[in-house]
Amino acid sequence: MATGRTHRPATRSRGIPEATVARLPLYLRALTALSERSVPTVSSEELAAAAGVNSAKLRKDFSYLGSYGTRGVGYDVEYLVYQISRELGLTQDWPVVIVGIGNLGAALANYGGFASRGFRVAALIDADPAMAGKPVAGIPVQHTDDLEKIIEDNGVSIGVIATPAGAAQQVCDRLVAAGVTSILNFAPTVLNVPEGVDVRKVDLSIELQILAFHEQRKAGEEAASTDGTGPVTAVRGESGDKGPDGDVPAVMPA
């Protein structure tokens, strides 16, 4: 999972499993596509295929929302779009601020997917005074000094952090202090937040490293099947217990 971690003690009273919540946007996207093609109803099988999940899982997911399907027919597309949108809170307007307008921040500001579903980029904030006033994606960049005022004036509760790692925690603290309770973090750092604040992390480097792991494993298996040389059986050589076991640590900077 990409990953987002927050301690949620348990699924609350209104209990929709976290895993289900994470899939709702996926269903919504598939349903929206169907809606645009004016498809009236869809079966769990079809929709599951479009969303790339198991149909039983999809039905169970929907069962948490209520019984919105009709047996023998399927689900009403428009109705389901509305129900999921409402459940996700997309029927209301969510002002969002993006902090850190570098390459990534600018890309995010320009990203169409943001505005599409109730999310509105309320402000762009950067620490560089030279950026102040400069328009990015049609929105003038404001200076970090005004962060608290911006949050308050716009009633922002969702913040996106796209700053360098070093500044992330500080920005996070200020956002939280100003009233932000949900943060999408692109900086490669673990953010510390008080109880009640949700943080989701998007880390490009981590995703690549996970792919590299599988890639290596695939290469190892392939080699093993062709020349018999076993994969890197991670058996630590007994030749020397501690550091100096011949292997030189390939230290690489972050």
Add this chain to the structure above:
Amino acid sequence: MATGRTHRPATRSRGIPEATVARLPLYLRALTALSERSVPTVSSEELAAAAGVNSAKLRKDFSYLGSYGTRGVGYDVEYLVYQISRELGLTQDWPVVIVGIGNLGAALANYGGFASRGFRVAALIDADPAMAGKPVAGIPVQHTDDLEKIIEDNGVSIGVIATPAGAAQQVCDRLVAAGVTSILNFAPTVLNVPEGVDVRKVDLSIELQILAFHEQRKAGEEAASTDGTGPVTAVRGESGDKGPDGDVPAVMPA
């Protein structure tokens, strides 16, 4: 989170749990920071705190790699950095291509985190002929026509898709046909890939929607605790409370 997955039947013979693999980069980052500060050893408790996880979980994760700690002391930082790097396959060079050099693609090309750990941007590819030859992040953009040749010449096995949704599947098919077996997908689409190809998805819009869900829930609970109103639409919008839900629902059989 960056979420995304591919069907992995089960953890293979040399089985390191998928959840553990996903955390290794996290540990690695924390360890690298310690290494730079010349900290010689670290306890599971300290490292877990730095990585934002439970210490028992961390110890169990490491136990899958082998017994690299010393009881009563902790883990040797340098040694662990090396072991994890090797396990993740970061001791080798991974050429990567980025397809789709729009705002996001350019941001990725400029992202420092890529080059830092064995990942090397081997090429930038875009379908727009006007982009061809134009340097982005110091690398000249090449045209999609040469995709197959680029993949082959550079021995690329990891591809990053940052194209619009409409082009993603087609690009994916070509990448796979050319030999790419791991894909990091930023396009908001479900990619269909043959067995043996790993896909990880990073979807900004989905992350925001998940945050919105929790945000709404928090607002609902708050409201409920004060006036007992159910999970109605939140009350936060003060100004500009336009009605995005003007388009409503088709009615439905109760």
Add this chain to the structure above:
DNA sequence: CCATCTTTGTGCACGCGTTCACAAAGACAT
């Protein structure tokens, strides 16, 4: 009205991941 067919909704079992709690292992002091 009854039979048949389709598709939902869900009970159930299973496996993975998380966490607790503790014995084993080593460091260190005496």
Add this chain to the structure above:
DNA sequence: ATGTCTTTGTGAACGCGTGCACAAAGATGG
């Protein structure tokens, strides 16, 4: 050596998520 103290490594319990398989519900046709 011996005892104490620290910290790892892991057995076991538990909870969540997944997927199967099927009964119930409704549509459809005769």
